[in-house]
Every structure is written in C-alpha cells, then in structure tokens.
Amino acid sequence: MKKLSYSLLLASGLVFGQLFEKNKVYTKQDTLKGSNTEFRNFWDVKKYDLSVEPNFAEKSIKGTNTISFEIIKDVANPTFQIDLLQPMKADKVEASFPMAESKQDGDFIWIKSNKNFKKGEKYTINIAYSGNPTIAKNAPWDGGWIFTQDEKGNPWMSVADEAVGASIWLPTKDIWSDEPDNGVIMKIITPKDLVGVGNGRLIDKKTEGDKTTYTWQVKNPINTYSIIPNIGKYVNFKDAFKGEKGTLDLDYWVLDYNLDKAKKQFQQVKPMLSAFEYWFGPYPFYEDSYKLVDAPYLGMEHQSSVAYGNGYQNGYLGRDLSGTGVGLNWDFIIIHESGHEWFANNITAKDQADMWIHESFTNYSEVLFTEKYMDKKSADIYAIGIRNLIANDNPIIGKYGVKKEGSGDMYPKGASMIHTIRQVINNDEKFRQILRGLNKDFYHQTVTTKQVEDYISKKSGIDFSSVFNQYLRSTNIPTLEYIQKGEELKFRYINGVKNLKLPIRIDGEQTINPTESWQTVKLKKGSPVQFNKNYYINYKKAQ
Helix, strand or coil: CCHHHHHHHHHCCCCCCCCCCCCCCCCHHHHHHHCCCCCCCCEEEEEEEEEEEEECCCCEEEEEEEEEEEECCCEECCEEEEECCCCCEEEEEEECCCEEEEEEECCEEEEEECCEECCCCEEEEEEEEEECCCECCCCCCCCEEEEEECCCCCEEEEEECCCCCHHHCCCECCCCCCCCCCCEEEEEEEECCCEEECCCEEEEEEEECCEEEEEEEECCCCCHHHCCCEEECEEEEEEEEEECCEEEEEEEEEEHHHHHHHHHHHHHHHHHHHHHHHHHCCCCCHHHCEEEEECCCCEECCCCCEEECCCCCCEECCECCCCCCHHHHCEHHHHHHHHCCCECCCEEECCHHHCHHHHHHHHHHHHHHHHHHCCHHHHHHHHHHHHHHCCCCCCCCCECCCCECCCHHHCHHHHHHHHHHHHHHCCHHHHHHHHHHHHHHCCCEEECHHHHHHHHHHHHCCCCHHHHHHHHCCCCCCEEEEEEECCEEEEEEECCCCCCCCCEEECCCEEECCCCCCEEEECCCCCCCCECCCCCCEEEECC
C-alpha cells in the first residue's frame, strides 16, 4: 500500500481508529471517566447479570443490569459512581444496602449510601435502563449501536464501544482496571424470528409469545467493552480444536446466506489457534469457547465472541496493509482480532493510555502467525512492510487518567519495536517463552506498561528501558550514522533518546553497541557492511 493511500485511510479512521487529539483540554468529567477515583476505588465488581432488548423500528434498547461487587477497604457512607452515557436513562435504581439517594447527572449515576462498609462485604446494585443509544457513525472506530439490515432486508443489530466504553448503552463501572471476576450472564431478548448471540456459551433459550430470550454465560473475567450482543438472522455451525488444554469448542454464528462461505473461510481458525498457542500459550478462555460472529462492521476483539466483517476474503478487506503481498495469504480479521484474545482480553491494560499492550503485541501476532503458517522470511518481509504505515505523529503512550489512548502508531510501530527487541534477544526460544510467560504470569489480569516493560527486561536479562522510552514515549527513530573505510567502521547513534542502549548485529554475526559518541570497530567481513533490516532504525552514511 502506498503511503498516500494509507494516509487517506488513516485520516478517515479506516485503519487504526481515532487519531491522537493534539492540545485537547481535559475536564473533570474526563477524569471521572478515566480514573480510579474515590467513587470507584473501594469496591470491586464480581459479576454483571444483565438483559438487553433492542427495538429495531425505534432504534432503542431497554434492559437491566445487576452489579455484584465486594468492598475492598473500609469506608464510611461512600458514594458509588455508575457510568451510563447520555442519552441513555436509568429508570430505576435499587441496592442491597440502604441508599440515602440516587440520581443521574449527565453521564453518571450517583448512589449515595447510608451506611459504613467493611472490607470483604458483598452487595448488589440493580439498574433498569432504557433509551435511544448513540448510533455509531463509523463502527467500530467510533462507539455506538448499529441498527441496519442484512442483504435480505432482515434487521441486524449490534454495538461497538471499545474507545468510548460499554456505558454508551449499559450501566457499568466502566473502567478497564475493574473486570467482573466471575464473568457475566447476558440475556438477549429478540423477536422470535431473530437470534441473539452473546459472549461465552449459550446456556438457555426460551420463547414466550413473539419473543425469544437467549441467555449467554461468561465464566471468566471480561473487559466491559467486550460485552456485546449481536441480533440477526443467524445460523450456527460448530467445530473443535485439539489444543494445549484439551478440546476447545469452536462456535460460529453467521448470517444464513453466508454459511457456505463461512465454512470455507473459517478453516483458517485452527491454524491460527495452533500458531498462537505455540507462541503465546493456551487459548485463555477454554471454559467460554472460541466464537466468530458475523458483524455489521469490519471486526472487533470481543472476548470469546470475535466480531467478523471482512467479507470472507483474505487480507484487510482484500488489501494487504504491509504492501508486500504477504498479508493476502490469510484473513486479517480472523488473525488480528483473535490475537487479541491473548493481548487485550487475557492481558488487559489498566488504563487506555497503555492500549499499546493490546495493539502492539496483537499487530505483531500477524508476523508470528505468518512465520508459523508460512515461513520466517515471509514474516520478516511482512514485519518490515508494515513500517510504511508508521506516522510518528505522537507518542504511543497516551494520557493517563482521562480515558485517552496514544497514537495509532501503537499498531505498526509497536509491532516494529517488538520485532526489534526480538533481534536484540537473538534467541527465538527465549523470546517465545517470554510471550508465553506474559500470558501465564499475567493470566486474566489488568496490567500497566511498567509491569510489561519490567517483565521483558527481567526475563530476557537485558535492560530494555531505554528501548521502550525510544519507541513508546518518543516520535524520533534512532539513526545509525556511519563511515566505512575498508575494514574499518566508524558509527554513532543520532536522534535517539538519552543513553539509548540498542545493540545491533551487522554482517549477520558481528554485534556493535552504538552510543551518541563515535566508535570504531574492525569488520570481520569484507565491504560493504551489511545492515540488518529487522531493526526499526534508520541507517545514514555520513560524509
């Protein structure tokens, strides 16, 4: 893909979503939405038990959500913050503890308690809600519900809300750092001629009159933006994968006219699972199964219910984002969105500013799948190709505490950083065990950038702190400036962060350790020197 066409795609939000907003002034509301404030930090969500009933004609929804939680520190007469974005309304609020009052103010429901709480106590809050939710203008990159029709004119409904949060339609504690530890029960109420598909496993189906209720259960912790109902003229087929933890149930829900295409295209799922289990460890949600669901938008990583809308074709809507042709050998949405089951769903960032943890590793999962599915040469070609997508406009890490991710470079530049770190480690088995270790040691946890950085440095035995600073917190790309005279190579780094420690191999075997000062080494091989293109650095011949 040419840089021009990529820029157009990026500007229209068709590749990496919302752009980093320069000079944005953040408000108290941003802090309330993005921080673990005094209204959130004393209670831990254990489970959501919810129902949702969409009305296609009115483009409205209604339902209930019972929030089960545990008090995690002693607190006197606290106020609870529940998030529910306008124009959605809380019709009724009840609690298993005495309330002094409850009121909805803007995007928040405030519940003032009338008692003191002790650590370890457990309670519930139940909220009935309704309204005409925000309609997504360009799902999945901007949040909202989708009320559309399939090719046969049947109603087709869903929601995408990663950036804005589940509170765009559902009353929740909408912060990434608090996932419901014991999962979710979701009842989807549909007209009886439609099907409701949710996360996890279908545990009940009941028809009464002209409506059918589909009840889905998730047993594992789940990020709230992954809790997604899909309603349409779905049909189902199943398969199974023999994986590291036994038999993983594969569950496919597609629009009826896509059945034959899906049975062919979804054959890529087993090779994908095999590759990712090799690199990352066991699929993290065997209890909840693996699912692909036809969606009225391109795709999203909804846990155990991956949204699929890539038109049953390879590449990214038939294109190769790397511009190399390698990406046309597999379905981008199946591979990328499923990679998120490990990075985003198993390991979730505590704050959206650290969203690179989701996207950088998952973008690199495309490289790792290519290596396992094809060969290492093709994987390296793909890894180098996606650098053409890097804008270097803003740092990858966003702004903490205000629900703001960093630059879209968290995808290709983050993957390029990981590919560079892999070259420095220079031991693919050690690199693989680090990836598997991340998924084992942070299993079903929310984490910070520091935790991930420290883990990789510790397990590799290499201090990568300056490398993370270079690629996550700076927009500059280090340049190796060099002069070669026969067997003598003179070199230094320019454009790097202070005290950058990024050794590189030259001529396939010789390692140099550039700094900001000129150094000279004698080359082991003849001229001209051969530089390793797998490092994401620039090379410049000095005059």
